[in-house]
Amino acid sequence: MDRLQALSVFVAVAEAQSFAEAARATGLSAPSATRAINSLETALGARLFTRSTRRVRLTEVGQAYLEEVREILAHLQAADDAASGAANTPVGQLRITCPQEFGRLHVTPLVAEFLDRHPQVSAEVLMLDRIVNLVEEGLDIAVRIGHLPSSELTAVRVGRVRRVLCGSPDYFATWGRPQTPEDLAAHRVVSLASLSPTGEWRFGPEGAQAVRVHPRLCVSSVAAAIDIARQGWGLCRVLSYQVGPDLEAGRLETVLEDHEPAPLPVHFVHVEGRRAAAKVRAFLDFAAPRLRRLEILQ
Numbered sequence: 001m002d003r004l005q006a007l008s009v010f011v012a013v014a015e016a017q018s019f020a021e022a023a024r025a026t027g028l029s030a031p032s033a034t035r036a037i038n039s040l041e042t043a044l045g046a047r048l049f050t051r052s053t054r055r056v057r058l059t060e061v062g063q064a065y066l067e068e069v070r071e072i073l074a075h076l077q078a079a080d081d082a083a084s085g086a087a088n089t090p091v092g093q094l095r096i097t098c099p100q101e102f103g104r105l106h107v108t109p110l111v112a113e114f115l116d117r118h119p120q121v122s123a124e125v126l127m128l129d130r131i132v133n134l135v136e137e138g139l140d141i142a143v144r145i146g147h148l149p150s151s152e153l154t155a156v157r158v159g160r161v162r163r164v165l166c167g168s169p170d171y172f173a174t175w176g177r178p179q180t181p182e183d184l185a186a187h188r189v190v191s192l193a194s195l196s197p198t199g200e201w202r203f204g205p206e207g208a209q210a211v212r213v214h215p216r217l218c219v220s221s222v223a224a225a226i227d228i229a230r231q232g233w234g235l236c237r238v239l240s241y242q243v244g245p246d247l248e249a250g251r252l253e254t255v256l257e258d259h260e261p262a263p264l265p266v267h268f269v270h271v272e273g274r275r276a277a278a279k280v281r282a283f284l285d286f287a288a289p290r291l292r293r294l295e296i297l298q
Contacts, residue, residue, distance in 0.1 A: 004076070007069050009036040010048065014066050015138070017056050067135055078275060090282040091120040097134075098143035101222050101242045103127035106294070107143060110287045117286070121279050129222075134271050140280050141270045145239065153269040154276075158288050159297025160263040162240040166252045170232035177255050178235075181211040188234030190225045191215035201237060203259040226252075239264070244296040266297060 005026075012022035013033065023033040041048050048062035058066060098107045103125055111123050126132065126139065134142055134153070148155055165178075171188075178184055181203045191199070191213065203209040217234065219225050222242055229236040230251050246252040268288060270280055291297055 006036040006040045007073060009033050010040055011066065011069055011073065013037060013049065013056060014058055014062065019056060070135065070138065074272075078272075078277065081277065088278055089120070090118045090279040092122075092277070092279055094121055094123045094141070094279045094283060095126070095137075095139045096123065096141045096143070096283075097126040097128060097132045097137070097139050099129050099145060100127040101239075102143055102145065105241065105244075106291065107287075110290060111283075114283055114286050118279070118282065121282075134269070140277070141268055141283065144267045144269050146264050148265075148267060148269070153271060154273045156268040156270075156284055156288050157265055158268060158291040159266045159294065161266060161297065162263050163237060163261050164240050164243065164254045165235055165237045165256050165260075166243055166247070166254045167229055167235040168232040168252055169250070171229070171234065172253065172255075174232070179256075181209060181256060181259055184211060184213055184235070189213050189215040189217075190228050190234045190236040191218040192222060192225050192236070192238065193218055193220050202261055203256070205262050207261045209259070241296045266291070 009022060009026055009028065012025045013019055016022045016025065019033050019037070020030045023030045026033065028036075037048065044065075046061045046065075047059055048065060050057050050059055094111075096107065096111065104127065107127075108125055111125055115121060115123055126137075131144075132139060132142060134140075144155075145161060167175075175187055178187055181201070184201075199214070200210050200212050203211060217228065219228070222238060225236040226238060226243055226246065228234060230246060235255075240247075243252050247254065268284055270276055270284070272280065276284075
């Protein structure tokens with residue numbers, strides 16, 4: 001077995017955490033996959049996996065080696081694609097990660113339409129309310145909401161979202177409307193653990209005004225917080241796109257608009273820059289203009 005095939009087997013074992021599954025994925029027998037890894041470890045003079053009867057795990061050396069090997073294989077695939085013309089034709093699996101509600105409302109409909117236009121592309125959308133490492137997870141594109149740290153990722157801005165405080169008309173009829181952030185002390189507040197883990201909400205364009213809230217209810221689900229606010233139980237603070245349909249329909253109304261923090265930017269980010277695969281470039285060219293036209297992202 002040549003070195004390139006052994007590296008492909010290594011990545012397959014690392015992703016499947018199983019020699020048997022990796023062998024099936026690469027079209028080899030389980031003993032052949034095992035021999036490939038043993039030969040690779042012998043050549044490197046380092047153990048890449050720890051093995052047990054139930055599971056295969058990367059060692060610390062193996063984890064670092066995995067990132068390097070993935071990059072090498074990606075460059076080789078890009079070279080092959082360029083030579084065969086596939087670099088100019090969207091093909092293969094497109095893997096995207098995004099926040100759950102943003103994915104449900106805006107990304108998955110775009111992906112479905114994109115797949116209709118490009119029959120040689122398949123897609124996986126990983127919807128998680130946490131930052132995912134694109135390289136480590138083998139992802140092509142991520143939606144990031146918030147200010148981006150310095151990195152080697154390429155960013156394409158598609159809009160911005162506000163952090164809004166909202167409640168139902170029935171709630172305001174019973175409890176009144178807060179006129180200042182300090183008034184929240186007299187209101188029922190539903191808190192989202194992911195957005196305000198410290199119990200402190202910041203207001204004003206620079207976030208200079210800090211107000212400690214004492215929520216009677218704290219939930220980990222955006223959808224649950226919005227449902228409770230929609231039912232008239234209390235106020236919730238969410239991102240504007242998450243309640244766009246409710247605001248348009250009048251089921252929820254915003255308050256303290258003059259005290260909102262500065263909007264948060266929304267970007268697509270990806271790894272390869274100008275060398276990105278055709279499937280990535282084609283999706284960005286397709287999706288970015290459509291998101292920019294959404295009123296909720298203005």
